[in-house]
Amino acid sequence: MTASAAAAAGQALPKRRYKDNVELSIVGLGGVVMMGLEQQECNRRVAAAWERGINYYDVAPTYGDGEAEIKLGPALEPYRKNAFLACKTTVRDAKGAQAEFERSLKRLRTDHFDLYQFHAVSSMDDVRKILAPGGAAEFFFKMKQEGKIRYAGFSAHNAEAAVALLDQFPADSVLFPVNFACWHSGGFGPQILEQAKQKGAARMALKGMAEKPWPKDLAQKDRKYQKCWYQPLDEMDKARLALRWTLSQEITAAVPPGDERLFDMAVEIAALFKPLNKQEEAQVAALGKSTEPLFRA
DSSP, rough: HHHHHHHTOOOOOOOEEOSSEEEEESOOOOOOGTTTTTTTHHHHHHHHHTTTTTEEEETTTTTTGHHHHHHHHHGGGGGGGGGGEEEEOOBBHHHHHHHHHHHHHHHHOOOOOEEEEEEOSSSSHHHHHHHHHTTTHHHHHHHHHSSEEEEEEESSOOOHHHHHHHHHSSEEEEEEEOOHHHHHHHHOSSHHHHHHHTTTTTTEEEEEEEEOOOTTSEEEEGOOTEEEEEEEOOSHHHHHHHHHHTSSSSOOOOOOSSSHHHHHHHHHHTTTTTOOOOOHHHHHHHHTTTOOOOOOO
């Protein structure tokens, strides 16, 4: 165990305000972590996360074709009353979103979601479908009125679409890549963060420990991290710098990569979080400008 790991061991993660009186751990547990693990190991990991003060859990039915939901449900059940559970749907019409919503409730052994999100908003066409008559937004409004959705939001991989949806839908939060390379090399991120602030939406981060795309000639089976579609940072010094940069932005929390080894690393980093100083900011900017980003504005 490294000196920093020893210092972080058992230390509760800091929390930040989401909305109202809700405070979330600055790192959340993504459901992808559950994929490929036995149920007993999933139970152990969620229990350990809870002990560290992690109260934010994010999952989607597309993760492992439902595997993440199926395994997270029983693992989180003992803590569900006090946990902040976020789920998503890629379905853009109200009827289809309702069917997926009800299936997710059953798999996750709950009667409501603290946050329900339009998943992976990636184009202006997505925005049009969501907001159209009979679109998924209608279902979200209905569920919020009925108390089955506490907060409504979306995740986004497209800056134009994210800004447009924030402008036209009363999102409580947006989950999007807040990544050093996307920000400094791709120009992706600042415009979403600024629009969210203007609209009063909380900001949740993805890809804080992402580095760059996998090499095009590297076969899927040869990737070191099978649950990451991008090449993550796994050297502690670089990973710490990148995640600390993300957590130094005006966000509530970050969801780390789905590989359990990288999640453990993120928890260690978050437990000892300190904002970057000016020298470190310059270091991250230089690194970002020389790295191929996953997303561009």
